[in-house]
Amino acid sequence: xxxxxxxxxxxxxxxxxxxYPEVIEAMAAQLAAVGNASALHGSGRxxxxxxxxxxxMIAAAVGSRPSEVVFTSGGTEADNLAVKGFxxxxxxxxxxxxxxxxxxxxxxxxxxxxxxxxxxxGSEVELMPVDSAGRLDVDALxxxxxxxxxxxxxxxxxxxxxxxxxxxxxxxxxxxxxxHAIPVHSDAxxxxxxxxxxxxASGLDAMTIAxxxxxxxxxxxxxLLRREATLVPLxxxxxQERDVRSGTMxxxxxxxxxxxxxxxxxxxxxxxxALAALRDELIARVLEAVPDAQLNGxxxxxxxxxxxxxxxxxCEGDSLLxxxxxxxxxxxxxxxxxxxxxxxxxxxxxMGRAEAIARGxxxxxxxxxxxxxxVERVVEAIGPAVQRARAAGVTAMAGERA
Amino acid sequence: MSGGVDSAVAAARAAEAGxxxxxxxxxxxxxxxxxxxxxxxxxxxxDANDARRAADVIGIPFxxxxxxxxxxxxxxxxxxxxxxxxxxxxxxxxxxxxxKFEAVLERGLALGFDAVATGHYARLxxxxxxxxxxxxxxxxxxxxxxxxxxxxxxxxxxxxxxLGDTAKDDVRxxxxxxxxxxxxxxxxxxxxxxxxxxxxxxxxxxxxxxxxxxxxxxxxVLGSHRGxxxxxxxQRRGLRLDRPAPDGRPRYVLDIEPVxxxxxxxxxxxxxxxxxxxxxxxxxxxxxxxxADAGLRCGVQLRAHGEEYPxxxxxxxxxxxxxxxxxxxxxxxxxxxxxxxxxxxxxxATIASTxxxxxx
Numbered sequence: 001x002x003x004x005x006x007x008x009x010x011x012x013x014x015x016x017x018x019x020y021p022e023v024i025e026a027m028a029a030q031l032a033a034v035g036n037a038s039a040l041h042g043s044g045r046x047x048x049x050x051x052x053x054x055x056x057m058i059a060a061a062v063g064s065r066p067s068e069v070v071f072t073s074g075g076t077e078a079d080n081l082a083v084k085g086f087x088x089x090x091x092x093x094x095x096x097x098x099x100x101x102x103x104x105x106x107x108x109x110x111x112x113x114x115x116x117x118x119x120x121x122g123s124e125v126e127l128m129p130v131d132s133a134g135r136l137d138v139d140a141l142x143x144x145x146x147x148x149x150x151x152x153x154x155x156x157x158x159x160x161x162x163x164x165x166x167x168x169x170x171x172x173x174x175x176x177x178x179x180h181a182i183p184v185h186s187d188a189x190x191x192x193x194x195x196x197x198x199x200x201a202s203g204l205d206a207m208t209i210a211x212x213x214x215x216x217x218x219x220x221x222x223x224l225l226r227r228e229a230t231l232v233p234l235x236x237x238x239x240q241e242r243d244v245r246s247g248t249m250x251x252x253x254x255x256x257x258x259x260x261x262x263x264x265x266x267x268x269x270x271x272x273x274a275l276a277a278l279r280d281e282l283i284a285r286v287l288e289a290v291p292d293a294q295l296n297g298x299x300x301x302x303x304x305x306x307x308x309x310x311x312x313x314x315c316e317g318d319s320l321l322x323x324x325x326x327x328x329x330x331x332x333x334x335x336x337x338x339x340x341x342x343x344x345x346x347x348x349x350x351m352g353r354a355e356a357i358a359r360g361x362x363x364x365x366x367x368x369x370x371x372x373x374x375v376e377r378v379v380e381a382i383g384p385a386v387q388r389a390r391a392a393g394v395t396a397m398a399g400e401r402a
Numbered sequence: 403m404s405g406g407v408d409s410a411v412a413a414a415r416a417a418e419a420g421x422x423x424x425x426x427x428x429x430x431x432x433x434x435x436x437x438x439x440x441x442x443x444x445x446x447x448x449d450a451n452d453a454r455r456a457a458d459v460i461g462i463p464f465x466x467x468x469x470x471x472x473x474x475x476x477x478x479x480x481x482x483x484x485x486x487x488x489x490x491x492x493x494x495x496x497x498x499x500x501x502k503f504e505a506v507l508e509r510g511l512a513l514g515f516d517a518v519a520t521g522h523y524a525r526l527x528x529x530x531x532x533x534x535x536x537x538x539x540x541x542x543x544x545x546x547x548x549x550x551x552x553x554x555x556x557x558x559x560x561x562x563x564x565l566g567d568t569a570k571d572d573v574r575x576x577x578x579x580x581x582x583x584x585x586x587x588x589x590x591x592x593x594x595x596x597x598x599x600x601x602x603x604x605x606x607x608x609x610x611x612x613x614x615x616x617x618x619x620x621x622x623v624l625g626s627h628r629g630x631x632x633x634x635x636x637q638r639r640g641l642r643l644d645r646p647a648p649d650g651r652p653r654y655v656l657d658i659e660p661v662x663x664x665x666x667x668x669x670x671x672x673x674x675x676x677x678x679x680x681x682x683x684x685x686x687x688x689x690x691x692x693x694a695d696a697g698l699r700c701g702v703q704l705r706a707h708g709e710e711y712p713x714x715x716x717x718x719x720x721x722x723x724x725x726x727x728x729x730x731x732x733x734x735x736x737x738x739x740x741x742x743x744x745x746x747x748x749x750x751a752t753i754a755s756t757x758x759x760x761x762x
Contacts, residue, residue: 319513322424322465392512 009329009377013213013306013367014162014190019260020215020368026259027217030252037249038238050251054258061261062209062224063198070223070241071254075189075210077234078223079109081245082185082206083156085231087117090153090183092232097153099124101144103136103168104350105161109208110187111346114156123153133298134166134351142176149180157184159191159207163334163347163363164297165307167195174203183229189213189221193264193368194272194304199224206231209261211253215368216260220253267368275366276305282364282375283308289383296348296361306366311353312386315360319389324362329377332363360393403427403456403464405449407577407584408521408565410456414580415564416519417460424515425457425464426506430473431595452584459581469505476500478595485605485631488660489736492549492706493593495750498522499552499684507560517560522546525566525745526558533687534558536747541569548703551740551750552684602632614663616641619656624667630658633665636673636732643667654732656758674729674759678704678713680722680739680751689717690741690748701742702726704733704753715741722751729759 010018030050035043037051052066059066072078083100090097102114104127117123126144129137136157145152155177160167170186177184183205191197193214199207206229210221225231225244237246280300286308287293296309312320317333324331334345348358364378403409403425417423427450450466457464477496484491507518523539524547536558539545553561565573577585592599612629625643627633632640637655647653647669654673657666683689690698697714702724704711712727724739733756741748 318465318467319509322463323513325463326424388513392509 007328007373009374010369011329011331011364011366011374011378013370014165014304014363014365015332016212016218017215017367018369019212019217019256020263022263023216023256023259027252027256030255033251035251037251038240047251048249051249051254054251054254057258058209058222058261061258061265062192062207063200063202064224065200065227067242068199068224068227070225070244071250071257072221072223072245073219074221075107075187075208075213076109077245078208078210078221079107079156079185079187080113081223081231081234082208082225083110083113083154084117084234085244086154086183086185086206086229087121087123088232089230094150096151098122099126099148099151100154100156101126101128101141101152102156103128103130103158105130105134105136105163105166105347106156106158107162107187107189110156110158124151130166130350132352133302134161134164134296134347135298135302136168136173138169138172138176141173145176145180145182149182152180152182155182155184157186159186159188159197160195160304161297161347162190163345164309164351165190165304165365166297167191167302167304170202170204178203190304190307192261193268194275194306196268197265205229211257211260214260214264216264217253217256220250220257222257264368271368272305275370276301278366278370278372278375279305279308281372282366282378283310285375285379286310286382289379290386293386294357296351296353304365306370308364308366309361310364311348311357311361312389313357313360314393315386315389316393317359317361319392320360320362320385323385323388324378324381327377327381329381331378332365334361334363360389403453404521404590405446405452405456405584405587406521406590407574407582407587408523410453410460410521410582410584411573411577411580412519412521412562412564413456413462414460414576414582416562417462419564421519421562423460423462423519425453425460425462426510427453427464427466428473428501428506429466429468430470430477430501452587456582456584459583467506467509469501472505473497473501473595476505481593482605482608484736486609486660487736488630488658490634490734491736492738493595494549494706495552495738498549503553503557503561507557511560517562519562519564521565522550522563523565523570524550524563524747526561526563534561536686537566538742538745538747539566544570547742547747548706548708548738548740551686551738551747553686554684555687558686602629605629605631612660612663614665616643616665616667618653619666619668619672627663627665630660630663630665633658635734641667670731672758672760673731673733675731675733675756676726676729676759677757678702678724678726678730678733678739678753679755679757680724681720681754683717683720683722683749683751685749686747690715697725698741698748700748701744702730703740703742704730705737710742713741 035047037048055066055069058069114125118125128140157168157173174184185206186204187208189210192209205226207224212218231244233244235246294311297303321333344355344358454464477493481491481493523544525537527535538547596604615623616625617623633655635655653667656668656672697716701710702713711730714725716723735753737753738750739753740750
């Protein structure tokens with residue numbers, strides 16, 4: 001193994017993004033200030049002002065009313081709040097509403113709460129299939145709704161998939177749900193800053209965003225929640241955030257999220273086509289270097305501009321990752337796992353990929369710091385890495401037969 | 403890197419020696435969520451985290467490799483098959499042979515690495531003939547050459563055992579000096595894939611109830627049992643016999659017959675054996691040459707941390723006959739018979755049968 005040469009090629013923006021210097025500045029200023037935003041004195045009012053101005057900035061960036069921004073500790077909490085909170089509230093007002101409809105390719109922050117609601121809360125969860133490009137089967141969703149619309153508590157469909165980047169037909173989902181006044185939630189953590197996004201125009205009832213995917217800090221996100229919507233909270237306490245999410249208001253984190261959202265959204269119209277061009281070059285040249293590699297997810301505008309997800313037959317994804325990491329090229333095999341044990345991605349399996357192919361996949365995700373040099377690094381390294389990983393994979397299989 | 407002190411110090415020493423070291427933790431359990439209580443195993447999340455923290459402190463990259471499927475096939479299934487056949491396998495030997503120095507090594511070589519370094523206590527010496535020879539560790543209490551005796555020349559030539567020249571206490575002190583948090587972590591003892599240490603219960607869950615008789619050497623039934631896999635030749639405890647032996651002396655497991663489910667017990671002296679038949683030998687350098695008829699004077703170790711007996715080995719193809727010059731006691735088929743010339747390991751074979759010194 002050769003030590004990393006040259007600068008780092010960070011191609012894992014879908015996992016987390018480099019923080020904008022402006023965000024660090026805004027947060028540092030607030031970290032130095034005292035004051036509980038709920039306190040009535042001058043310091044308290046100053047902190048509250050920061051939180052509310054942040055709320056307004058975020059609302060402006062995502063097309064919501066300021067009161068529709070509910071700060072959370074991040075995407076996972078916002079997803080949990082939406083899925084559980086809507087189910088509990090809707091079931092309370094009508095006990096027949098026990099069904100939740102979603103997709104088989106959601107992030108674990110949605111899938112696992114759904115699983116829990118099914119096993120521990122008596123809900124019926126139906127995960128809709130996707131096509132081979134990872135796009136929701138809208139007809140299946142429509143059929144499931146129409147079968148018994150009165151029993152549906154909630155529909156949750158992600159804006160764009162975090163692994164393969166497929167943009168989901170959220171507008172069609174909203175149209176289906178609207179006929180029966182069923183609330184719709186969307187995890188838009190990957191969409192914000194990559195795609196044009198407008199909460200009011202989307203017709204959604206709730207939408208998740210997260211700071212660290214858009215050049216902001218980890219540990220803060222928001223659930224955009226339509227003013228009319230009622231949720232049963234996860235966290236009970238001081239009644240902050242419309243009584244939906246108690247906990248001392250976090251002025252530094254709010255400020256960081258606000259600055260990041262503004263920068264991410266303002267820069268999106270210029271950044272997205274540039275990233276899409278880099279992405280397409282990366283995909284084309286990797287396929288040139290490794291002709292039997294396969295692109296997962298749709299080509300062109302139907303996928304996130306920063307997402308390139310490829311399978312390399314005969315390779316273990318984690319072998320490839322290690323070989324690239326040793327050269328300072330940082331990417332991902334898909335969604336990370338707490339124990340560090342690679343599992344075949346549920347998204348790729350839902351798209352009909354064989355398990356061996358699914359395990360031999362890499363996700364390169366580009367963002368606001370990505371450059372053409374990063375793409376060059378991947379293109380140079382991928383051929384030899386695949387060759388080695390393939391040898392390692394084949395050896396492992398030969399050993400199994402021995 | 404198991405998450406224990408030995409592999410952590412081994413990695414640190416290898417890095418310090420100038421090698422380009424990458425830490426690898428093996429995920430061997432299909433259920434990594436299972437925390438072992440008490441003595442710690444090799445495949446819990448906590449151990450993976452300990453290994454990761456050690457790699458951080460040493461300053462090397464760290465990855466988890468999922469070898470659970472291969473481990474299950476090569477080690478766990480073999481463990482069950484062997485017990486079902488009335489033998490007593492050593493899963494650590496099997497894991498070294500098939501996982502650490504085969505699956506990991508072959509993958510590592512393919513990915514561009516040159517060797518697998520582990521925290522085993524054993525020494526390697528490269529001779530002027532270019533052959534790598536495996537020797538006992540300097541610390542006799544920790545010597546693990548027995549469980550490495552299955553390694554072939556190819557495997558040894560791509561292995562590093564940086565701890566072979568050091569006593570365990572010194573390794574712990576060194577870990578502390580290096581700031582490794584695992585310095586005082588207790589050694590693991592039990593079988594890593596049996597979380598609660600209840601081997602008989604674990605086997606019963608998987609092999610089912612296989613009740614049978616416990617008989618004495620004359621065939622008289624003394625009691626019954628719930629499965630032959632609960633027994634090992636030489637075992638004394640857990641026989642649960644109502645009637646004491648006529649002479650009042652303790653009784654030991656002499657033989658296990660898995661087909662009929664019969665476990666034969668008898669007095670201690672009946673455990674003594676003076677010859678061993680072993681199969682499937684693996685040689686560290688080459689098949690020992692001194693005329694197959696004349697036999698090979700060597701030392702023989704018959705269980706992990708067991709004593710070494712003088713013997714004469716005769717190699718004939720896939721079989722190794724061993725005449726023991728001093729009788730050994732409680733030798734269980736399925737264990738490894740490892741042959742030594744001085745401190746050097748010649749090879750390892752699996753004990754198939756033994757010859758009792760006192761015919762029954």
